[in-house]
Each structure stands twice: as structure tokens, then as C-alpha cells.
Amino acid sequence: MALRPVVRHRYEAVIVGAGGAGLMAALEASKHCSVAVVSKLYPTRSHTGTAQGGIGAALGNVEPDHWEWHAFDTVKGSDYLADQDAVEFMCQEAIRTIYELEHMGLPFNRTADGKIDQRRFGGHTKDFGKGPVRRSCYAADRTGHMILQTLYQQCIKQQVTFFDEFHVLDVLIRDGRCCGIVALCLATGELHLFHAKAVLLATGGFGRMYQVTSNAHPMTGDGCAVAFRRGIPLEDLEFFQFHPTGIYKLGILITEGARGEGGVLRNGSGERFMERYAPTLLDLAPRDLISRAIYREIREGRGIEGRDYVHLDLTQLDPHLIEQKLPDITDFVRTYLGLDPVRDRIPIQPTAHYAMGGIPTNLDAQVVVDETNRVMPGLYAAGECACVSVHGANRLGTNSLVDIVVFGRRGGGQIAQWVPHAEWVHLSDHAEDVAQERVGRLMTNVGGEAGARIRAEMQQVMMDQVSVFRTEGGLRDALAKLAELRVRYRRVDVRDQSLRFNTELEEALELEDVLDLAWATTVAALGRRESRGAHYREDFPKRDDAQWLKHSLAYLQGEQIQLTTKPVTITRFTPQDRVY
Amino acid sequence: MRVEVKIRRFNPERRAKPYWATYRVDVELTDRVLDALHAVKWHHDGSLAFRRSCAHGICGSDAMLINGKNRLACKVLIRDLRQPIVIEPMRGFPVLKDLMVDMTGFFEKYRAIKPYLVTQGPLPATEQLQSPAERERFDDTTKCILCGACTTSCPSFWANTGYVGPAAIVQAHRFLFDSRDHGTDERLAVLNDQSGVWRCRTIFNCTDACPRGIEVTKAIGEVKKLLVKRSLSPPKPSSK
Numbered sequence: 001m002a003l004r005p006v007v008r009h010r011y012e013a014v015i016v017g018a019g020g021a022g023l024m025a026a027l028e029a030s031k032h033c034s035v036a037v038v039s040k041l042y043p044t045r046s047h048t049g050t051a052q053g054g055i056g057a058a059l060g061n062v063e064p065d066h067w068e069w070h071a072f073d074t075v076k077g078s079d080y081l082a083d084q085d086a087v088e089f090m091c092q093e094a095i096r097t098i099y100e101l102e103h104m105g106l107p108f109n110r111t112a113d114g115k116i117d118q119r120r121f122g123g124h125t126k127d128f129g130k131g132p133v134r135r136s137c138y139a140a141d142r143t144g145h146m147i148l149q150t151l152y153q154q155c156i157k158q159q160v161t162f163f164d165e166f167h168v169l170d171v172l173i174r175d176g177r178c179c180g181i182v183a184l185c186l187a188t189g190e191l192h193l194f195h196a197k198a199v200l201l202a203t204g205g206f207g208r209m210y211q212v213t214s215n216a217h218p219m220t221g222d223g224c225a226v227a228f229r230r231g232i233p234l235e236d237l238e239f240f241q242f243h244p245t246g247i248y249k250l251g252i253l254i255t256e257g258a259r260g261e262g263g264v265l266r267n268g269s270g271e272r273f274m275e276r277y278a279p280t281l282l283d284l285a286p287r288d289l290i291s292r293a294i295y296r297e298i299r300e301g302r303g304i305e306g307r308d309y310v311h312l313d314l315t316q317l318d319p320h321l322i323e324q325k326l327p328d329i330t331d332f333v334r335t336y337l338g339l340d341p342v343r344d345r346i347p348i349q350p351t352a353h354y355a356m357g358g359i360p361t362n363l364d365a366q367v368v369v370d371e372t373n374r375v376m377p378g379l380y381a382a383g384e385c386a387c388v389s390v391h392g393a394n395r396l397g398t399n400s401l402v403d404i405v406v407f408g409r410r411g412g413g414q415i416a417q418w419v420p421h422a423e424w425v426h427l428s429d430h431a432e433d434v435a436q437e438r439v440g441r442l443m444t445n446v447g448g449e450a451g452a453r454i455r456a457e458m459q460q461v462m463m464d465q466v467s468v469f470r471t472e473g474g475l476r477d478a479l480a481k482l483a484e485l486r487v488r489y490r491r492v493d494v495r496d497q498s499l500r501f502n503t504e505l506e507e508a509l510e511l512e513d514v515l516d517l518a519w520a521t522t523v524a525a526l527g528r529r530e531s532r533g534a535h536y537r538e539d540f541p542k543r544d545d546a547q548w549l550k551h552s553l554a555y556l557q558g559e560q561i562q563l564t565t566k567p568v569t570i571t572r573f574t575p576q577d578r579v580y
Numbered sequence: 581m582r583v584e585v586k587i588r589r590f591n592p593e594r595r596a597k598p599y600w601a602t603y604r605v606d607v608e609l610t611d612r613v614l615d616a617l618h619a620v621k622w623h624h625d626g627s628l629a630f631r632r633s634c635a636h637g638i639c640g641s642d643a644m645l646i647n648g649k650n651r652l653a654c655k656v657l658i659r660d661l662r663q664p665i666v667i668e669p670m671r672g673f674p675v676l677k678d679l680m681v682d683m684t685g686f687f688e689k690y691r692a693i694k695p696y697l698v699t700q701g702p703l704p705a706t707e708q709l710q711s712p713a714e715r716e717r718f719d720d721t722t723k724c725i726l727c728g729a730c731t732t733s734c735p736s737f738w739a740n741t742g743y744v745g746p747a748a749i750v751q752a753h754r755f756l757f758d759s760r761d762h763g764t765d766e767r768l769a770v771l772n773d774q775s776g777v778w779r780c781r782t783i784f785n786c787t788d789a790c791p792r793g794i795e796v797t798k799a800i801g802e803v804k805k806l807l808v809k810r811s812l813s814p815p816k817p818s819s820k
Contacts, residue, residue, distance in 0.1 A: 042641075044639070045633045045640060046633075047633070049639055050638045104696075105697025105755075107718070107719075109715065145638060216634040218633055335637070336657075494626065495625075496627030498591055498627065500676065507626075
């Protein structure tokens, strides 16, 4: 096996991923120490840019609001699985973080008196559940785009160092401490070894394990997977959010903001069916609940013409409002469906959207590796790849953007404080071996398996058996299929033997990552014998707080995944029935 | 249905010169060109290199020349194109491999216009106020996704790749017309340079190419007017 040349770097901190969490961390950390941001995409291509509807914070600009209400909604939305200390921290920090983003230049929509405008969003209520509240700060329906652009602009101003189009292959751990990463430089095919005192993983989610997803192609969970293979547990993977309104078949997101502005869901007979499922919040109930309602309508034959989709109806909205506040989704519907939301109802189906689970962290974004929350020095995680846990079993709309900016900044700040006092951990002589082996094996395989086929089969079985409704039998079938696919993966070969921009190699590497995460997700889903938030077991349809008010941790041990649990932190909100 | 896709291939590790390759792939009429590229990559030739990410026109990764026009591969549907569908890399940037181009120079120009809010004095404890009308003034140019379609459709840029180009001017516009910004002088110095905004010949290719529907030529015109206005009446320090 031909070894690739290795280029060595030394930075006090390395941040992997250049979406909202990574850039926020970079801005904070690079004020005080040497930082490299390593990203497989050019930063402005990151998936944060596709977030549409808004970022939640109790500014109270258009009606009274309090961070405690935001915290309550987040905890209730999480089906009481979120750690409440983390939620309280996030909802308080959200407010000053929004002002900070505005000061950085983020072009929020404005109220008549010049303040940041706010709109309604699913599950966000006033006075602990008494009705919808306008909490989502937004920039038309491209809030994520504006956050990503603004943070990248600030990184330019602050002269942050970027390694663009570098794909992470391994995270280095020695004597229980993290000491760097290895990445593949896509332009040259060389390996780059980054020796660091601190590493922050901000690699985003892994919706590409599903066939219908709102997630960008590169969302394959690389950071989660490389950590997992190094023995770091993954928390609460069984909770994967399906967003109710993906464009039929394509999965492209139609923001909840469309319903926040007055859009409603209708079934095949034109009925506003959410009246039967969530009498108070209706079409602005949380996502898990609405996605299940849509699946039920379809199962019971009330899809459009009896088929597997329903309608999002914006036709009763003021056309001017649609153009002004929802221009992008209007463009998507016109481009991809040839329909006009002003006149036509939009065919939608739930689309795989967001991983609530991920790499376990504490409030300081430090990675914690067991049920006692023992810290792994030098390793941090933030954003969708992390699980702090503020989203518990189901994330509320707008809270992903809150999460990335609040905990990205927190992680960056903590690194800046810690790094000056931390000792360097010496790298072993074989630091790059795992990375060399991963690349070398794929380049020399002659097994004749096509990665694209394995990926398609994985996405199909995950969609069929590990999505909105789950059963023991279905999950076991999925496990068997995934085991077969993991065996076949070892025979995947890469035909393109060139070094530069070998995107066939990159896709094969991504497949290994997302396949491992699909496996772990399925194991975790089989383990949790209750229904909570986005995890719905038809064979265990009730939430079971006595047995299951706890987080799951999945560890890779050899060729097995071991599950264990850890307690949920409850501060002020006692679990109650979740009615909307 | 089966469609024919003709792609300009280039991999200097294999062959010194670019060449054309034709593929027949199975796609739906409502599929995107990106789906056809994936069909080639996943079922015919894995070595085909192109960038893509979000696949719905927001991330700006997959701008390329499709049937002679700069388009995002994820925003053009097969049904709207004549066959064979001819796909080439954007013009004016060095080609790295197949449809991947070197955008280093593009982003250097972006950085040159200081693409960040320049504030002055202490900031308020809450948000800076901005009226809806002030916010609307630069709304169009906030849509830019830095895909490069405008700059690489511009004959002035082809003639002189030192030209700062429409994308950087759009980015400058986004700040120049933001009521909160105080960086006008620094930016206009760059734009008034011989490689600056005056190289624009108002050909409108950029507006036609923009996948976000930004009125690029209009934005450039507004920047030109701002420059003229300020050369006639030099601003007082620290005002707009």
C-alpha cells in the first residue's frame, strides 16, 4: 500500500467544520490563540446557509416574552429529555447573542420602529404554553444564509486561518487526551496532520443516511464517526427529526415560517387535519407531532389522491407577504415543482432533517465520555454534531441556529481560556496510521462493490424502518441489512486513481462514516423501548419516564455497539404530559 | 428517460489537454442537471469531479456552463434544456479538474472590498436601529451566494481577469447601502481603482447569470453613481 505524503502543522486549536458553530468558535478562540479551521467545504457552502425561518430569542420586540418561556417550550418540545441546565443557559445567552450578530452586521428584518422583527414558529409559546408567541428573529427565509455570511465576513475581518476542502479522516487521542486531527487535502491528495492542544468538532449532522432528506450531500457526520471509532460515545442517536414539510420526493425544506405566517396543512379531502392532533397550536405544533400526524393521514388513506403526501396551503396568505417574507421557498416551489404557492397548494412529505443526538458535551462544549460526564481534555464539540443536550428527543424550530451560535461561542471561549495553560501532548510516531489505512485500503481494493449502490440501499432501509414509525421487527431487519452493507463496504473500490480532487475517494470515505452512524442509530432505536419525541415505537407507544427518562450512550467496542444510559438534568420543569 | 450529456473533462494527472466525453444517463424530465451529473458519477464514471452541496440553489457550489450559459446545476431542470446537454466549467477561472475551478482569485477580490460591517463608536446594548426602508435598500444584494456565475459570464472579466468583477461589487453594494456601515471610503477606494467598477460595460450578462435573481447590473450602476456623487462633493469625515 503506497503511503501518502504527510504535511505537518501545529496550532494551539483546530476547529473542524466551518458552519455556524465552527465559525463562531473560531471567532472567539482566535482572539487569544493560534487557530486553524479545517473544512471539507468552502466555508460559505456549509449547511448552516440553508436554514430558513429564523433564530429564536426572547427579545420581546413585538409582544412580551421571557427566556423562561423559551426554556419551557424547549424542554416541553424535547419531551423532557433535554438537560435543563443547558437549556436555561442557551435561552438566556440567545438574547445577547442575537444582539451580537446584529452588531456584526446580520441584516435581520425590522419592525416599523427599527427593531429586529420576530415571527411565530412551531412549539414557541407565551406564558408556558398559552398560545403562539413571536420569538423567531429572521432575515426573510434565508436566516441561515445571513448567519453564515455574517460569521464568515467577521472571520475575514479577524484574519482567521482556513484550510478549505480538507476532509477529516481521524481525531488523535493519546493517554486520554485529544492532540490533533488528520485530514485529507482534496486538492493534492496529501494527508495533513494537525497537532493541537484543543480540537473542536463542528461537523454538523448526518441526514444523508436517509433517502428523503433536507440535508446537503456532504452531511455524513464525519466528525461524529471518527470520534465514535476512537471510542467516544454518541448520545441519544435514536432521536432523528423529520421535518414535516419537505417538498415531495425531493426533501427540500419548506420553512416552518410558512406556517408561522399563516400557512396550513391539508389532507386529501382538503381538511385542516392538525385540528384533530393539536387543538391549541394546530399547524404550529412541534415537528415530531406533525410528522407523525402526516404519516397517519397517509396511512389511513387521507393523503392527496390516496398517495403518500399531503398539501401545505399558502394560498390564503397575502401574495405580497409571500414574496416579501418567503421569497426563497417560493422560488424553490416554482423551480422544482412548476407550481406557484400564491395559487397552488404545495405537495409535501416529512423529510429527514436533524440529529438531536451526537457527541456528548457539557455546557462548556467539552466532550464527556461516560455516564459520569468525565471530560476528555482537549476535545470539544458544538452544533448539530454535538449533544449538550438542549434538544432532547425533539428539537424546536429556530433552536438549531441558537445552539450553534451559543455553544460555538462557548466552546471557542473555553478553548481560548484553557489553551495557554495546557501542555502539548506529544504525538505518537504512528499518529497518521489510521488515516493512511483508510485511504490506502479504498485505493487498493479490488472488490468490485460500488459505493453508490451501498449508499442507496442504506438510505432505503433507513427510510423504511428507522424513520418516523419504528417497530422491533423493522429495526431488526434494518440491523441485518446494515450488517450486510458494512461487510460489502469493505469491498468498495475507488476507480479514480488520481490524487487531485478525488471526489470518488471522498464519497467512499463519507459512506463509511454515515454507514457507521446509521448502524449506531438503529442500535439505539432498538434499545429504547418507549416512545418519546421523534423516536416513536409502535410496539411501545407511550412515554415511559420510570424506565426511560434518561439519555442513551452508544459505544463502539470492537465489532459491537454497547448501549448504556446517563441521567437527565432536571432543574425547574417537572415532566408532564405533552399536549399542544 | 435517457438523455445525452456531453461534458468537458480535464485531469492533468492523466491527460495534458481537456477533452469531451458523452454519457447517456437515465433521469426524469423533472430532475436537475445535478442529478444527471450524479448519474454519470455513480453509474458510469466515478472520476468525474464537480462541486455540490445543498442541491437547491443556496450554497453556491455548482455554478457551471450549461448549454452555453452560467447556471447552477441544481437549479436547472432537464426538461428545460436542449439535448445533448453540454456542460463545461465556468470560463475565466483556472480549471483544476473536470468542472472544478480554482476560485482563489475570486475570493481574494471578495476580501479586497472589505466584506464586513464597519462600525464606529460604541454599539448600543441591544440592536442598532434600522428602518424597514433602510433594510430594504440593500436587500437584493444580501442574496448573493458567491457562486461566481456573474463574474465568469462577464466579457470585461474575460478580457482582464484583474477586474474586481460583479460578485465583489455586489458584496460591496450590500455594505455601501447599509445604513449601519461606515466603511464607504475604504471600499470606494478599491472600487474606483483601474481594476474597479469602471471596467463594467453594462452588458447585463451578470444579471442574466445570477441564480439568485439579483439585479447585478443595477447594483453596479448604483455603486458607480455613489462614486460620482462623492467625487463631486467629498464627504465629511465619518458620514455616509
